[in-house]
Amino acid sequence: MEIDRKTCFDQARRVVVKVGSGVLTADDGLNTDVIASLSRQICHLTRNGLEILLVSSGAMASGQKKIGLDRRPEEIPKRQAMAAVGQAGLILCYENAFACYNRQVAQILLTSDDLSVSRRRYLNARNTLHTLMAWHVVPIINENDTVVVEEIKFGDNDNLSALIALMMNADILVNLTDIDGLYTGDPRTDPEARQIPEVARITRDLEKTASGLPGVLGTGGMLSKIRAARKVTVAGIPMVIANGREEDVLIRLFEGRARGTFFGPAHGRIPNRKSWIGFALKPRGEVIIDQGAARAILEKGKSLLSGGIRDVTGDFGAGSPVHIVDPDGRHLAAGLVNYSATEIRRIMGCQSCQISEKLGHKSYDEVIHRNNMTLLG
């Protein structure tokens, strides 16, 4: 899918901007100058017709400084309390900054369950964001750190911003961090590392160039940004990583004058329900398939039939989300199964016409219908 950086920025109307903790914090707490500058730039761009949703980190980092802790506490309740303190100040700071331009802001705190458990909750969140956009209110989104524990976290805000871009069908995702893009190696340990201006395709080798080790205040490092880029670009949404501390970086990006790493869309846009199946839902298990089924899915646009299934992991019921994995362990697609894990174990390797005989019933020929499947690469 060849579409260049300039065209993507020129044609963008709805934009998700994510700002990392390192950009938003100073030695003594929140960096109010940066927040004032980002708010001014967002107001400038929205006056020129853009719709902008902001995903802002910074609650933990600013709470830590407010409480006066020199490092992040290990204990979960302390971390969550710290985020609660920081989030209040963060939103207040944005509210004051946007008020200078007569713009209202709204605080949206989400947990991963809000987007991944039921389609109804996902649509509720989406409807609220649509309403805010229609009112010209700037949504400021963060993870609800105070109530979530590690197992049910989005992981980090790079992932959350990708899910928001997919959910809102954004035209571009802008990730503002403390460095001007992806480098060929971790610049903290590799003096030869060079900035990469453009990535046409995200390969496994590229993922290896990025460390998952964040800066002192960040969470996912460069690796989580590349994973976010993979999610959105597969669904046809481009992403750019740029330096949030660069003067007027947002305005300059839209004028084609800022540095940054641009990840072009890998395919055309996919429908919202498919991006929900592929990227918001958490897989409950894996269905391992043979090469023939892999080719049928990837090259011929087919559904997954029982004959091509070799193995199943996990314990899930009919209707659950799973990942479809090839013999080399590559995650090819995500989909909703028509049969439970136990049933799939009994019919794998069999022809569809044998399903009734094996199970005593047959509701579907397909184990995963193409309409309920999203390719992941």
Ligand SMILES: Nc1ncnc2c1ncn2[C@@H]1O[C@H](COP(=O)(O)OP(=O)(O)O)[C@@H](O)[C@H]1O
């Ligand atoms: N290949 C790489 N290219 C650029 N930065 C990298 C790379 N590998 C690791 N990093 C580090 O990732 C950091 C950004 O990640 P992180 O601290 O999580 O940012 P944020 O808080 O903005 O999400 C950079 O400061 C940089 O030191």
Ligand SMILES: N[C@@H](CCC(=O)OP(=O)(O)O)C(=O)O
């Ligand atoms: N929800 C957390 C942000 C976690 C996070 O992903 O941070 P970052 O890597 O700086 O974007 C907070 O507000 O502190």
